[in-house]
Amino acid sequence: MAECNLTIQDTSSIVSPGLVVFREIMNANLSEMLRESGDVSRLRPHCKTHKMKAVTKIQLELGITKHKCATFAEAEMLAESGVKDILLGYNLVGPNIQRAVSFVQRYPEIQFIATADHEIPVRQLSEAMSTAGQSMALLLDLDSGQHRTGIAAGEAANQIYRLFHELPGIEPGGIHLYDGQNHQTDLGERREAVLACWQIASDFRNQLESQGLSVPRIVAGGTGSFPVYASISDPALELSPGTNTFFDNNYGNMFPDLQYIPAARILTRVISRPTEDTITVDLGYKACASDPDVGKRVVFPDLPHAQPILQNEEHLVLRLENAGDFTPGDELLAIPGHICPTSALHKSAYVIENERVTENWEVSSRDRWLTI
């Protein structure tokens, strides 16, 4: 990872464990995302990484008008930030169907789109929307091989897409193609896998269009597949990376070809030196995502040989040779392994600009619902 300035002149206002965002690094990441996209109008970044109005507004100022999210709280955060084109990249079921109606009623000026991969919720949404005299667009969620959600391209998928044209209250929005399985470290291998996914989606699009069905967009990819999708020239293609706005350590290791630097870090303090070769810092799993293994949840660039040996809610014990050099109160900066669930664990982030804490950005949509 490239060198960057991580100096904070005065940390006295930072309550630890504190999420800190280095503004200059984030700006550089956003510039790199714009550069890689080739054209800002192709971008539809996912906000799950930051969940912050402040970051969304910066993206809007950069000319990024299309945005993606995974929850209604995130959709509401985007709407309240001024976004007029929102994709909720999530299949709507249960109360979320009525929430979709409330959302379009509340924000009539917003183009609101969601995903679907099954006939039943599509019919329920159609019923709810048309009863309310409303409508919204749906993307057919194609299973790209991750087998998380979606439906394989084929006759059943075709039938569902046809419903988007036929049912009242629903408009055909296009295709959703998220390939979270394409995490090959070798760029050549990743390219091959991503292009294979693209081939399936674009063939399917061609098939739908040959039947007179309209496919206005194909929303594809995350951060790892972004360089490959960005290299494809297709007017319908929208690029939906999320993590690259902040970036994190696990993606840094996984994708050495990407030119992003972790902009969000966690400031932590030594609270104890329990044995001769260990220190304990106030960075428990209530402050960093615990989906990676304990050894991959955070890394300390200043302690490359530190071995995490125990993490509890509010404690992280590190084994290191020079434990004796540390005193309670000493500060360290950690890079989160997985930033998206990490930001959700913090109410706000301290923003560092020109080496000083300049602002506090609320993590506006960390909760599952706000008002809708």
Ligand SMILES: Cc1ncc(COP(=O)(O)O)c(C=O)c1O
């Ligand atoms: C549906 C969807 N789209 C886009 C993204 C963004 O991907 P990444 O985190 O690799 O940038 C994600 C991430 O989980 C996702 O689930």
